[in-house]
Amino acid sequence: MTGKEILKITLNLVVIYLIGGLILAVVYAKTSPVMFQKAALEKEAALKKLIPDADAIEKLGDWSIHEKHSEYFVARKNNAVIGYIIQSFGKGYSSYIDTLMAVDTDLKVMKISILGHAETPGLGDEIETDTFKNQFAGKDTEHLKIVKTETADYVQAISGATISSRAVTEDAVQNGIAFLIKTLKEQDGHGTNKDTE
Amino acid sequence: MALTKTPSNLELIKNGIFKENTIFRLALSLCPSIAVTNKLENGVLMGVAVLFVQVMVNITVSLMRHFIHPRIRLPIFMLIISGWVTVADMTMAAYAREAYKQMGLYIQLIVAFASILARAEMFASKSKVVPSMFDGIGMGLGFLFSLSIISFFRELLGKGSLWGYAILDAKPLLIMVLPAGGFFAVGILMGFFNWLSLRYEKKM
Numbered sequence: 001m002t003g004k005e006i007l008k009i010t011l012n013l014v015v016i017y018l019i020g021g022l023i024l025a026v027v028y029a030k031t032s033p034v035m036f037q038k039a040a041l042e043k044e045a046a047l048k049k050l051i052p053d054a055d056a057i058e059k060l061g062d063w064s065i066h067e068k069h070s071e072y073f074v075a076r077k078n079n080a081v082i083g084y085i086i087q088s089f090g091k092g093y094s095s096y097i098d099t100l101m102a103v104d105t106d107l108k109v110m111k112i113s114i115l116g117h118a119e120t121p122g123l124g125d126e127i128e129t130d131t132f133k134n135q136f137a138g139k140d141t142e143h144l145k146i147v148k149t150e151t152a153d154y155v156q157a158i159s160g161a162t163i164s165s166r167a168v169t170e171d172a173v174q175n176g177i178a179f180l181i182k183t184l185k186e187q188d189g190h191g192t193n194k195d196t197e
Numbered sequence: 198m199a200l201t202k203t204p205s206n207l208e209l210i211k212n213g214i215f216k217e218n219t220i221f222r223l224a225l226s227l228c229p230s231i232a233v234t235n236k237l238e239n240g241v242l243m244g245v246a247v248l249f250v251q252v253m254v255n256i257t258v259s260l261m262r263h264f265i266h267p268r269i270r271l272p273i274f275m276l277i278i279s280g281w282v283t284v285a286d287m288t289m290a291a292y293a294r295e296a297y298k299q300m301g302l303y304i305q306l307i308v309a310f311a312s313i314l315a316r317a318e319m320f321a322s323k324s325k326v327v328p329s330m331f332d333g334i335g336m337g338l339g340f341l342f343s344l345s346i347i348s349f350f351r352e353l354l355g356k357g358s359l360w361g362y363a364i365l366d367a368k369p370l371l372i373m374v375l376p377a378g379g380f381f382a383v384g385i386l387m388g389f390f391n392w393l394s395l396r397y398e399k400k401m
Contacts (some may be wrong), residue, residue, distance in 0.1 A: 012266045012272070020276045027284050031291035038294055118302060123235070123374070125302070160375055 043115070050102035050111050051083050060194065063183075065089050065175055066096055072180065075102070083110060086180055090172030091117050093163040101136070107177060109136045109144070113151040114168070121149040124164035132158055132165070141177050144169050199276060206331040213335020219312040220343040220383065221390040226312040231379030233303055237360050240348025243303045244341030246285070251308050251316060253281045255333035258321040265322070274317045279308045312340060331347070347382050354378075 047057050054075035063070050070087040083104045089096045095118035102110040114128050126132060136144070137157045146166045147154045157165040204212065217223055220230045229247075234240040257277050258265075265273050286304045289297040307313065316336050321329040352358060355373030357365035372378045 009266050009269050012264075013259055013269050016261075016265070016273050017276060020280050024280060027287050031287045034291040038291065042294070120232075159371065162256070 017070060046100060046113055047073060047085055048113065050085055050100060052084060053077055055122045057085065060084075060183075063179055065172075065179075066091060068096060072183075081105060084180055086176040087115070088172040088176035088179075090167035090170075090175075092117060093124050093161070094118055094120060097164065097167050097172060099168055099176070101173050101176055103180060105178060106140075107181060108138055108140045109173065109177075110138075110146045112168070112173060113137045117164075119161070119164045122132035123158070126161055127168050129165050132168075136169075136173065141174060144174055144177075146170060203328070206328070209331040210335035210338065213332065213337070214342055215394075217336075218339045218343060219336060220340065220347075221387050222394075223281040223312070223315070224387070225315055226310045226340070227383060229303075229306060229310065230344060230383055231376065232298075233306075234344055234379060234382070235351050235355060235374040237345065237348045237352045238299070239303070240344035241341065242300045242346040244337075246300055246304050247307055247310065247313070247340045248337030249285060250278070250281050251313050251337040251340070252330060252333035254278050254317055255321040255329040255336075256311055256326060257281070258317040259324060259326045259329035270318070270322060271314075274314055274322075277317070282308045289394035297344070305388055312336065335352060343386075347379075347386060348357050350386075351378055351382050 007142065020138045048054075051057065054077055057073050060072050060074050060078070063072060066089045070089065073085040073086065074081055075083045075085060083102055085100060085102050088099050088101065090099060091097075097117040097119065098115040099112060100115055104110050112133050117125070117127070118123050119127065132155075139155070143154055145154045146156070146157045146162065146169050148157050150156060155165065155169045158160045165187040203286065213219075215222075219225050220227065220358065229243060233243045236320065252279055254274075258274060261273075261277075282304060286301070289304070316332060320332045324332070349359070351373045352360075354370045355375075355378055357363060370378070373382065
């Protein structure tokens with residue numbers, strides 16, 4: 001290979017890759033604002049869906065789990081607290097599962113929803129099905145445990161996806177509630193519970 | 198191409214679906230054919246995504262074939278493939294959120310599909326735009342057809358349902374939705390198609 005040929009090949013590659021990079025940059029610049037905007041709207045709608053009774057859902061603050069940024073919210077109806085919504089992550093089989101859970105004032109789960117994940121299609125992604133998610137309703141931390149047999153008291157693992165089921169139940173939801181309990185205790189210590197005043 | 202009669206567009210499509218079917222005849226892209234076919238819905242969506250990328254890649258490669266130095270054609274094909282995959286991924290994330298939630302998991306996987314690179318190399322880089330497009334359509338349809346058949350049997354036998362709707366009360370063969378079942382399904386179907394084509398060729 002002569003020097004001239006090397007130069008020609010290099011130039012060919014550089015030009016085409018530059019064009020490719022430019023095209024992708026333009027598409028990203030066009031699509032990403034729309035994408036972020038829609039994702040934010042979806043999150044709002046997802047919050048409302050978890051506690052439909054609430055007439056106001058306010059952000060309380062931020063926290064982090066698995067070094068990921070999460071948020072937590074309080075839901076009010078006629079100015080009285082009726083529940084909390086916590087975003088949490090569980091370490092699954094091939095991704096961190098982004099989970100939202102609604103908890104009532106007795107710290108029992110009302111509902112959960114899965115915001116995002118990259119678990120195995122067809123197996124792990126069954127954490128999104130209602131059959132799995134509905135199992136969480138009315139359960140407290142004592143009963144948020146995975147079992148592999150049929151159960152009404154605990155959460156039944158999805159067959160073939162025990163790791164993903166466990167990540168949602170014993171990692172994301174358990175840790176989310178534990179965080180809420182800790183935070184509420186600290187708040188009580190400071191005497192900021194407005195409802196009793 | 199120069200010696201044989203140029204095949205018609207219809208022949209190109211038929212070629213992709215039957216004679217050079219990516220999975221059952223060429224045995225390419227077997228990885229996704231096992232990984233995403235445990236539900237009919239997944240198989241069909243993946244097939245549609247591949248059909249789109251295959252057609253766009255074939256057209257682009259064919260249009261650019263005079264500007265690509267033969268020694269560096271592979272990195273350039275890879276750029277074209279990953280470029281189209283990324284464009285599809287970003288566009289869907291912004292404008293087709295519902296579909297993206299279903300297909301988002303699969304779209305990025307397409308970058309690594311041998312079948313798409315193989316068609317760019319074997320066909321599109323040597324052919325004009327229109328035949329390349331029809332070759333892409335044929336190959337994509339063949340892939341869609343194969344994945345649909347595999348996932349049809351796997352979901353029906355493994356879960357007793359189709360497209361998420363329960364058909365049978367029982368789960369006759371749970372192993373079919375697990376990875377091992379993918380090998381069984383692809384192997385048995387490939388054998389069946391080989392047997393079909395043997396019979397077909399004998400009659401000729």
